[in-house]
Amino acid sequence: MSFIKHKDFIEEGDTVILYLTVFNMHAIEARTTIKNKLGEMVENVFQTTYGALKLKDIIGVKYGTKVKLSRGWGYILQPTPELWSVTLPHRTQIIYTPDISMILFQLEIKPGSVVIESGTGSGSLSHAILRAIKPHGHLHTFDFHEVRSQQAREEFQNHGLGDFVTCYHRDVCALGFTEELNGKADAVFLDLPSPHEALPHAKNALKESGGRFCSFSPCIEQSQRVCELLDSSGFVEIQTIEVLQIEHIIKTKHVPVMDFECVKTKLSDDTNAKDIASMKSKDTKKYVSEMPPQTMPGHTGYLTFATLPPLFAR
Secondary structure, rough: OOOOOOEEEEEOEEEEEEEEEEEEEEEEEEOOEEOOOOEEEEEOOOEEEEEEEEHHOOOEEOOEEEEEEEOOOEEEEEOOHEEEEEHHHHHHOOOHHHHHHHHHHHHOEEEOOOEEEEEEOHHHHHHHHHHOOOOOEEEEEEEEOOHHHHHHHHHHHHOOHHHHHHEEOOOOOHHHOOOOHHHOOEEEEEEEHHHHHHHHHHHHHHHHOOOOEEEEEOHHHHHHHHHHHHHHOOOOOEEEEEEOOOOOOEEEEEEEEEOOHHHHHOOOOOOOOOHHHHHHEEEEEEEEEEEEOOOOOOOOEEEEEEOOOOHHHH
């Protein structure tokens, strides 16, 4: 229940984040006992690269506490959508924080918003949406895969978010978002192989007062088809964005200092490069410099956004 609100202390059943390094984190359910392969209840021990963690030792401990492992240390953190995205069990390819932040901003999602999402997948974006719409909003999330939809439903319940989300097993391209949701949504998000097939249903789901639309596609051809259909369907402010994350490296450089007095006295017309190099002082000066990375994270997908104007303006 640790996603619902800020907590000070870990309780039995909480999902917690075990932080070892920035590239080594684990999502763990804080339960003192667990069933083994024989169906017997045994002590719950989680194994890491720094040794074992007995889960009974963290119940009642304050979030953020440094905990001892058998061969090192770790920190127990309360989960956030960002930490969940890097530790969740992958059922599908997921959307990460750089794209998620742009989606939430562009869709103008806020507390009280009614949002439709398809497909649910591993629930990475879903958790970020739920944090943004609480306590009065609601997320309707769809997936055509029945097992994934059920797993997501159980996950939301375990995280204490069940009151704010409804999971559907449904092919929205063929069947739409159900008649009950027509005219109910402030925003619609699509992550589908053929988003253009679901676009008419997305238009029907948006409120008469208008709303925002977003489609995530890995291929530009998918975005092109969506843009063409958006234009012919009465949407405005159509744009496609690609979010690329670049980390600039800060380094300290030591640069040799030229002895200009020596150069002035010795420099002549027949002075060659070797002589000039010998005139450099042995002293160096320290500079803090910035360098672009030699490699950059690759393409994730194209985000196509659009606005459906109020009914009277269409």
